[in-house]
Amino acid sequence: MIPVQGFQGQTVAVLGLGRSGLATVRALRAGGATVIAWDDGPTAAQLAEAEGIVLRDLTKPDAFQDVACLVTSPGIPHLYPRPHPVIAAALRAGVPVDNDIGLFFRSLAEPDWDRFDQLPRVIAVTGSNGKSTTSALIAHMLGEFGRDVQLAGNIGRGVLDIDPPEDGGIVVLELSSYQTELARSLTPDVAVFTNLSPDHLDRHGGLGGYFAAKRRLFAEGGPDRCIIGVDEVEGQMLANQLAQSPADDRVISVSCARKLGGPGWSVFARKGFLSEYRKGRQIGTIDLRAIPGLPGAHNHQNACAAYAVARTLGYAPRQIEAAFHSFAGLPHRSxxxxxxxxxxxxxxxxxxxxxxxxxxxxxxxxxxxxxxxxxxxxxxxxxxxxxxxxxxxxxxxxxxxxxxxxxxxxxxxxxxxxxxxxxxxxxxxxxxxxxxxxxxxxxxxxxxxxxxxxxxxxxxxxxxxxxxxx
CATH class of the missing domain: 3.90.190.20 (Mur ligase, C-terminal domain)
Structure with missing residues (x-):
């Protein structure tokens, strides 16, 4: 568990008592907060009460009088198509609204990290399609390389449920737009944008709002390295905004539709072959056609993004290729x-x-x-x-x-x-x-x-x- 920092002795309200909500309550308590909670579903409320969670009807007047923060589950709308009544009440009362992702990033670092030889790192993956496979592939590779790795977020464990990372540990997060749009703290070391296609448009007020929710991970998160799928104009714009020059290798461009050139750092797949270029020179290639866990061009895009992450962490192309071959794929995904x-x-x-x-x-x-x-x-x-x-x-x-x-x-x-x-x-x-x-x-x-x-x-x-x- 990651104990939530910054609320010791304060009252925090939690809306939604599903998997992430219950984990949030436990992590807040571990950090010294007093927690009250609410769920519209009677079954979830009863289970919470059985765990000793104090329930308060947050729709009542003055429900937020002593509350320092409201933490909401990702599936609950806070703006479009209309705010949930509890979130609307928090907004009127001026109470900050956050989610478990925001709490995770504000609470991850521990004072004893000073003793670590290698600081833990967070890799965050978002996008419309492929983010689950990309996240799982990154975690699989790092495990094959002998790293202490945990997979969490929209896949695997809840972010506050994971163990505090040890020396050199890596946390791989799959993040949906529901999670990135509201988190008040977003500070990954490496961030990945796979692609963008219309989805959840009612929740985000249209395609522009959907893209803006994804963009927050990069624009507000300030990652050290950004890996951006550039097969749509939104990805091209994002890469353009993040790079200071065409040769800025803090941004790695990824494509499964075309060859990428120029003086920067790029990874692309064409006709089943992955190629890595840097400063105009090819420095790595992998034949993806014979890798059973990554069939099709869409999985080749996922492979390019995961490859770029591994290269960012210093691993060689041949190491990455071997790890690709042992990846079995994810259930329900090709x-x-x-x-x-x-x-x-x-x-x-x-x-x-x-x-x-x-x-x-x-x-x-x-x-x-x-x-x-x-x-x-x-x-x-x-x-x-x-x-x-x-x-x-x-x-x-x-x-x-x-x-x-x-x-x-x-x-x-x-x-x-x-x-x-x-x-x-x-x-x-x-x-x-x-x-x-x-x-x-x-x-x-x-x-x-x-x-x-x-x-x-x-x-x-x-x-x-x-x-x-x-």
């Missing part, structure tokens, strides 16, 4: 479940939006595509140009018929449920085909989460093929 009779089964349930599904569709040949679910705004037109490898689509979800109508020019079968979709795809698949779950939609019409949806796919594949999966 995860190969089985190969039976020449047919590959791939679980990419994490492809909850159009852009991530688009990337998955470009990663495999001869695709039998399982898609559908709770649609996000904007429709499906933006991914239709990536469906050239789709042999047939098998649509699931409560609104499968409407989803199917948008898949113009494709052979489509409305299956509604996962069992029928996987069964039909298996029956029709031929050697060399890939049965790909990449829904391009949220899961909440039929499942509790994208993990629940992916697990269902995995279990059905195992039942139908007789393999254990992996």
């Amino acid at each position: 995860q190969t479940i089985a190969e039976v009779g020449g047919v590959r089964y791939v679980n990419d349930s994490k492809a909850t939006n159009v852009d991530s599904a688009r990337q998955a569709l470009r990663a495999f040949p001869n695709i039998r595509w399982i898609c559908g679910g709770l649609e996000k705004e904007g429709g499906l037109d933006a991914l239709l140009d990536a469906t050239g490898s789709v042999v047939k689509a098998y649509v699931i979800g409560r609104e499968a018929a409407h989803f199917a109508m948008q898949l113009k020019g494709l052979d489509v079968e409305i299956c509604t449920d996962m069992t029928r979709a996987v069964s039909r795809a298996r029956d029709e698949a031929q050697e060399g085909d890939t049965i790909l779950l990449a829904p391009a939609a949220a899961s909440f019409d039929q499942y509790n989460s994208f993990e629940h949806r992916g697990d269902d796919f995995v279990n059905i594949v195992k039942d139908l093929t007789g393999v254990d999966g992996r």
Whole structure:
């Protein structure tokens, strides 16, 4: 646990008592704060009371009279589409609002760090797509290199739940826009921006607000080294604003769409080959095509970002290549479940939006595509140009018929449920085909989460093929 500093003897309010909220309460108490809390859900409130947490209805008048700070869980809106009533009350009362990420950064450093030969470091990863894989790949590599590494944030453990890092320890954080937009302290040593595509627009008041939430990690965090995906104009602008000159190697540009040149530091992937250039010279290359845990151009972008982090920390290209080969990938993210009779089964349930599904569709040949679910705004037109490898689509979800109508020019079968979709795809698949779950939609019409949806796919594949999966 990271005890929260700066509130000893003061009262701090916590809104939301899920995983991060409960961890925040414990960390605040460990730092000497008096904690009161509130959750709109009666079940969460009852569990909190059973743990001895003092509840106070923060919607009542004068609820913030003695409160030094309100700490809110990431999923609770504080501005758009409208502030939660408790946060609105805190704003009116002039009480600072923060989240667990802000508390983490203000509390990480300890006085006994003076005895360390090598200070702990924090690597923070944000972006629309690929941040989970990039974060996990960085942590995997550092573990392979023998470093003391912890993975936390939007993946792994909650940030305040981790152990205080020891001499030379590294914390890798995956940070969503919900987490970066509100944190009052953001001070990573290395920060990574993977890419940007429309997502959570209602929460951020549009694409500009969404980008601004990501940008805070760099503009306000002041990292020593920034690794920026430049395949969208927002990344190009961010890299431009952070660099003092074209040769400023505090900014490493990353691309999976084009060769990068110039006098600066860049890492890019083309036709399955990663290349590193510095001061106009190539100084490293890796063949990514034979690395099973990183299939497709979108994963090659993740590999470039992770490679840049490792190079920043002083590791050699050959060390990085070896670590890539031992990376198994993440569950629900381009995860190969089985190969039976020449047919590959791939679980990419994490492809909850159009852009991530688009990337998955470009990663495999001869695709039998399982898609559908709770649609996000904007429709499906933006991914239709990536469906050239789709042999047939098998649509699931409560609104499968409407989803199917948008898949113009494709052979489509409305299956509604996962069992029928996987069964039909298996029956029709031929050697060399890939049965790909990449829904391009949220899961909440039929499942509790994208993990629940992916697990269902995995279990059905195992039942139908007789393999254990992996």
